[in-house]
Amino acid sequence: MQYIFFAYLSVAIIGLSIFIITRKNPVHSVLGMLFMFIHVGALYLFLNAEFLAAVQVIVYAGAILVLFLFAIMILNIKEELQTELFIGSWVMAIPVVMGLLIMLFLGLRAVKAGYTGLHNIDYIKTMTHTKAFGKELFANYLLPFEVISVILLVAIVGAIVLAKRRLR
Amino acid sequence: MRYYALIPFLPLLGFLINIIFGRGLLKHRAHWISVPVVGLSMVLGLMTVREVISGNVINEDLYSWVISGDFKVSVGFLIDQLTAVMLVVVTVVSFLVHVYSIGYMHGDPGFYRFFAYLNLFTFSMLMLIMSNNFLQLYFGWEAVGLCSYLLIGYWYQKKSASDAGKKAFIVNRFGDFGFGLGVILIFLTFGTLHYAPVFGSVSSIAGKTVVLFGYEIDLITLIALLLFCGAIGKSAQIPLHVWLPDAMEGPTPVSALIHAATMVTAGVFMVARCNPIFNLSEIALTVVAVTGAVTALFAATIGLVQNDIKRIIAYSTISQLGYMFLACGVGAYGAGIFHLYTHAFFKALLFLGAGSVMHAMAGELDIWKMGGLKNKMRITYVTMLLASLSISGIPGFAGFFSKDEILYQTYLKGDLGKVLWLMGTVTALLTAFYSFRIISVAFHGRFRGSHPEEHHLHESPPVMTIPLVLLAIGAVAAGWVGIPPLIGEAIGLHGAWFYEFLSPVVGHPSEEGSHSVELMVMTLSIIAGIAGIILAFYLYRGDAERAKALLKRPFLKKIHTVLWNKYYVDEFYHLIVVRPALWTARTVIEAVTDIGIIEAIVNGVPKTIGRFSERLRAIQTGLVNHYAIFMVGAMFFILAFILMVK
Amino acid sequence: MIELRWYIWLSLIVFTIGMLGFLTRRNLIIIFMSVELMLNAVNINLVAMSHYMQDMRGQMLTLFVIAVAAAEAAIGLAILIALFRTKAAGHVDEVTELRG
């Protein structure tokens, strides 16, 4: 059962990824991305990470993709449909990426998890993922968490500075 | 208080201020900065000398610039007795020349530039003499050279001036190349460049040899001779003397300061400073002595027949420098430095006097166009006369004491010494002769120029004559610190104070002579000097008919021609160095260039890099994707490399 | 039980697809979306590793990556909007004034 489920998710994720980068219409790409994100979220569920699955759907699908859609609204879709999809020298990219893929695959053929930590599945099951995650986050990852807040502040300030119209 | 550090750096400050503000703010007030800084530096210098006389020798690193393992570059000062003597010479003469230049260079368009260079020179020279290591010595050595070229070519619009600058540069390259090799060899041998450890351990390498081109060469001798190469170039000894007469293209104060009193004596100073090295090599000492004696005689003979007043004095300088090397070569470093010290005063005075004459004569240099100047230029005449008496070795004047000591010490130095002594004594006669030839022709008799010129004649302003007077006092009295014991006893003064003062650094000459020998040498040199003077006045009285009559004789005429052409040395160099070089340049290089080899190397390398650069630029297409492709490609290659090699 | 390496291979493939998109597409928005694909690949990797190593650290990093991705998206799209405004350009080959 889990094999089938994993196989479905993998095929869907890979297929949607290819779909995203090959669409002429950027709106289609964004939609493909939405589905892909949801599938990735499902994969997280599959890995006992409910909280992350929720975050994935809420932040990625809910927030980031909306931003993308906004940006796409500026594009002239009609014109977009008639222009070239790839850069002139896209052929160069294929062997390079394929070469790297092969090398990486050779390196990653037989990886195994190296270490075992404290948070085994039973522990998470009893604690619930969100609680375990939250405890860990605020006990051990306080500093990064605070840094994230500064990053988001910078993002807000930066986005406003760049996108606001000139005041006269 | 390390106030002595200010001695060199004050002139440097003057240079910086002048070079930054000279063009705009200072202009013709450049001397407001330059002269006081050098004056202050002189005062500090003399204070330091007093310290040294009372027995304090300073040797310390002020700070280290870069240290890496054995290699250490530091600015450090060694102020011992030898440095003290040089300090007196450099700061006093430099200050007087600065003052003199205010008058002499008045109205020159490059006024501030001139003073800036003079300041820079003073700084470099002080760094050279006050250094406590070879690297700083080398720095000062090259820096004084640089200032010298800049000042020789000061009137760069004049082709002869810029040519002379180039000539000085190229000729000095030969010497400095050897000097640089010597310094490197010292570092390789001793692992340090500081004087104290090098001189301290120099005896341990005595007798060590190195194999060079298949010959076994004594290491000490090699080092000493390489160092001496530098001295030959800088102090214009045979065979690298050719640049100094041409250097007279520079302004006259420069000739007085750089090409008479200070820079050209750096070679002598360096040999005296390195006496522990030279003392260990009999061969090197002999080379030094013979070079000195031959140069002294050789340059004096050329000086006999020249007509250009500055050139005569320039050859005289070369000749006197020869004396100094002669002294060093026979181990009498004290006498050499003493001559350096007295020479600085009377030679600077001769040049400044010549400058004063030029000032009156609107730049005229030919002594035959002058004449009878003594009535128009009293002070100049009297001071020039005193300087000439001093250089001729007339008893009581500074030059007498130093020259006498050199000749005496040379005489004591075995059979070779006797020969060299004879050459030195003959040179003394010639020296007196050409010095008084100038006096006789230029200052006595009647004026040979045009009437307006005669009308223009005037004594120089006080700003120029006061330095003359002060230097004249030096030219007369500076020698009294080194009265020979023989005379000292006779007049009840402590003799040879100067040599005792210097002996901690340079030691005593090895040979001891008797009073009778000393008296004989002294008498002969006095006779030579007086004979030269009388001869000069006899031959060049009035319109010099007697001299002209002599030249009618074919034999003397021939000699005159040879001397007039300076033994054809320049022509010889032209033939063996310049012509082949030019020929190579014209024919070979042109031929090769036609084939394209040289072009490929000289122009080709930058051009290829340039073309390569242009080609590479094309890769930078401005397309983000391409940039990423390069990144990913590089990652692929690196990963492939690592994984495959593993 | 699905082995960890399956996840890693999946992540590798998605990462590569993202890379390919970045390297070949003309549309600036799609290029940026390709980066998001790559980040998702990393997240798959991290969550899977975290799960199999029974350690929270990877999931923690995933959370941060998602947050940073949101911030990046905001900034990136603001830059795009500024560019559209001055140049009306939406493709990489329209913004090659700076080159060489």
Add this chain to the structure above:
Amino acid sequence: MDFSRDMALIKPELWLTGLAIIVLLLELIIKKKEVIAFLGIIAIAVTAFIVLNVAPGLAFKEMYISDGYSMFFKFIFFISSILTILLSMRYLRNENVHYGEYYSLLLFSVLGMSFMASSNDLILLYLGTELMALSIYVLTGFKRYDARSNEAALKYFLLGAFSSALLLYGISYIYLLTGTTNLREIAERLISESSEPVLMIALLFLASAFAFKIAAVPFHMWSPDVYEGAPTPITAFMSVGPKAAGFAVIGRVFIIALGSIAVDWKTVLMVLSVLTMIVGNVLAISQTNIKRMLAYSSIAHSGYALLGIIAGTPEGIRSTMLYLFIYAFMNIGAFAIVTILGREGELISDYEGLGKIEPLWAAIMLIFMFSLTGIPPTAGFVGKFYLFMSVINAGYTGLAILAVIMSAVSAYFYLRVVMLMYMKEPSRTISVSPNLPEALAVTITTGLVLLMGVSPYYFIEFAKVSMSL
């Protein structure tokens, strides 16, 4: 455990955050932007003062480390940002984009960099990098009605995001191998894992991401474009601050965490360094835009600075630190002149005859060009000397020789500027009128370049002390 101790250790960052937010808020009230700039400088000065008083130690579950090494780098960031603020005011006013957010963003990027220098954990390292990078993306595109500025920001942003994906991918494999992201623990657990293929992959991705940050060839291609398009003060800042931050991270990650596979990363870095020195110097020759030329020169200098890391000895690291410190002054100094000349000094040919029209500025430019070439007695010489010596002492004589040859090549384009300034007749008249802050920045940089050139001893000691903490 000890929360208050943790807070005491990150005090500089706390203060900087707080002050940056205050600056951001005050911008709404205070209309005179010069005041904001001044506040920004004060904020950094206060932080610098606090950094001096922080005890060394680890904080927040060993995520954050405070030591001499991080302190030294933080000073480079502080100095470069203060100089940048000094240079920015008149520039931004002339470009008509004088907004207060500029200064708070600059402060935030400094915050990010100081987290990078202080991170003892890959997570914090990643977040610090992002904080820095996001701020700088915005600063690059700050002239938002200028197409070139937009283009630069876009390119930097896209490639930066790409490189941070690479970084994360690398981190994920380090995590897989060791189960941790803490640098010290990684080092402990990696001893048994030498040169596994997965480790090599992780190394490759980390090295690529860091190479991107320091603009090492062939990960450099963004930098000329971005440097050219960005506002000139930001270009000056980018070529120094973030670059130094990149080096801080490289030093810590490679030498501490990946010390057991030093042979491998040294090989990688050596290849990068050689390429960087060659391509940077060679490409700089054919440039016509001075900012672009300085961008390639900056690439080349990354190549030199990598040498110290490759040497890997304490002496080498120290030399790299000293070099980056020196580089901060000489490069910002050169950019300061470019900023002051403004639109009159965009092209290299604009410098023709500058020695005749503006002797003072030409002379200062000459000092910086000499220093960048490495001619004594400027700081650049001292930096290069120690760097090359450390490489030779570590046994990489070939690299040192190449570096010296490339320095000689670099003389060609640096001294060309000098040649144009002094040997050519001016083709036009320009008036240079720097305001007080700019003059101050130039004075500081010129003074220090000369001071460090003449008496480098104290600065060497400073680097030495920082290393030994």
